Amino acid sequence: MKALKYILTGILFGIILTKSEAVSWYRIQEMFRFQSIFMYGIIGTAVISGIILVAVIKKFRLKDTDGQAIQFPAKDKRWKKYLIGGSIFGMGWAMTGACPGPIFILLGQGYTVMLAVIAGALAGTFFYGILRNRLPQ
Amino acid sequence: MISLLSHPWPWYVSGPAIAAIMAILVFSGKTFGFSANLSNICSLLGFGKHFSYFNFDWKKQQWNLWFLVGSVIGGYIAVHYLQSPQPLSLSTSTVTDLEKLKIPFDGKLEPGSIFTWKYLFTGKGLLLFLGGGFLIGFGTRYAGGCTSGHAISGLSNLQFPSLIAVIGFFIGGLFTTHLLFPIIFK
Numbered sequence: 001m002k003a004l005k006y007i008l009t010g011i012l013f014g015i016i017l018t019k020s021e022a023v024s025w026y027r028i029q030e031m032f033r034f035q036s037i038f039m040y041g042i043i044g045t046a047v048i049s050g051i052i053l054v055a056v057i058k059k060f061r062l063k064d065t066d067g068q069a070i071q072f073p074a075k076d077k078r079w080k081k082y083l084i085g086g087s088i089f090g091m092g093w094a095m096t097g098a099c100p101g102p103i104f105i106l107l108g109q110g111y112t113v114m115l116a117v118i119a120g121a122l123a124g125t126f127f128y129g130i131l132r133n134r135l136p137q
Numbered sequence: 138m139i140s141l142l143s144h145p146w147p148w149y150v151s152g153p154a155i156a157a158i159m160a161i162l163v164f165s166g167k168t169f170g171f172s173a174n175l176s177n178i179c180s181l182l183g184f185g186k187h188f189s190y191f192n193f194d195w196k197k198q199q200w201n202l203w204f205l206v207g208s209v210i211g212g213y214i215a216v217h218y219l220q221s222p223q224p225l226s227l228s229t230s231t232v233t234d235l236e237k238l239k240i241p242f243d244g245k246l247e248p249g250s251i252f253t254w255k256y257l258f259t260g261k262g263l264l265l266f267l268g269g270g271f272l273i274g275f276g277t278r279y280a281g282g283c284t285s286g287h288a289i290s291g292l293s294n295l296q297f298p299s300l301i302a303v304i305g306f307f308i309g310g311l312f313t314t315h316l317l318f319p320i321i322f323k
Binding site for chain 2: 002003005006007008009010011012013014015016017018019020021022023024025026027028029030031032033035036037038039041042043044045046047048049050051053054057062064065066068070072073074075076077078079081082083084085086087088089090091092093094095096097098099100101103104105106107108109110111112113114116117118119120121122123124125126127128129130132135
């Protein structure tokens with residue numbers, strides 16, 4: 001039963017990201033070339049809605065469906081990993097036109113070549129797991 | 138209703154809709170962060186036996202893997218039943234820029250000239266898809282999150298580290314688009 005709930009939420013996510021065109025390689029190029037407000041509008045309105053959502057939850061100490069208080073874990077304060085890791089991810093985002101969610105959504109759309117991106121992403125994850133202790137955090 | 142959903146969505150509808158996904162997960166006691174699934178899959182494959190980074194109970198993250206399965210199905214449903222008849226309304230300057238790189242704009246979501254198996258098995262294709270995928274996996278795990286975990290969840294919670302990560306996303310993306318693409322697609 002629980003699985004079904006998350007599958008349905010995932011289906012919604014796949015439909016929304018497809019219809020938003022945020023999964024489009026062309027749209028990501030347009031964004032990194034600053035040639036349209038489109039992607040900035042999506043991310044901007046998502047973040048503004050998210051800020052309101054989080055603020056309301058904190059203000060009224062809302063609970064989740066299991067009755068637990070909703071908490072937002074703070075990210076740890078080291079900065080190197082965010083800047084370096086973020087830049088590495090940004091390169092892959094521009095090359096494939098997809099971030100991790102869209103990789104799988106595009107697979108569902110029938111772009112089976114995304115299997116190569118998934119294989120690459122798992123290899124990258126694996127290498128990070130091995131090298132983690134040697135990298136600046 | 139279906140025809141309304143099929144039309145291209147304006148960005149001010151899409152943004153709040155993405156935030157709604159975060160709301161559903163938050164009210165279920167979960168966190169919106171898709172790239173955690175890359176670690177979850179490595180853990181599920183048993184890499185935790187040899188490498189401590191993957192030594193965690195992935196079953197606690199099972200919900201996120203179901204979310205992943207759903208997103209694949211959602212992609213299928215969206216293109217088969219909610220496809221817009223209109224071509225993508227890409228900015229004309231982007232179309233011109235991409236023509237210079239010999240990537241024609243075909244009005245679809247993805248350029249048909251490069252999103253094929255045939256293209257994958259060229260030097261450029263391997264670099265773009267396999268190499269790009271590697272950078273996505275390595276980078277998102279290093280940064281501890283991707284667009285959903287940092288740009289949406291992190292910024293919504295006003296997390297300064299997430300802002301640094303998003304600045305990183307753009308450093309990498311701008312570098313690749315403006316400096317590497319002219320070399321790769323020469």
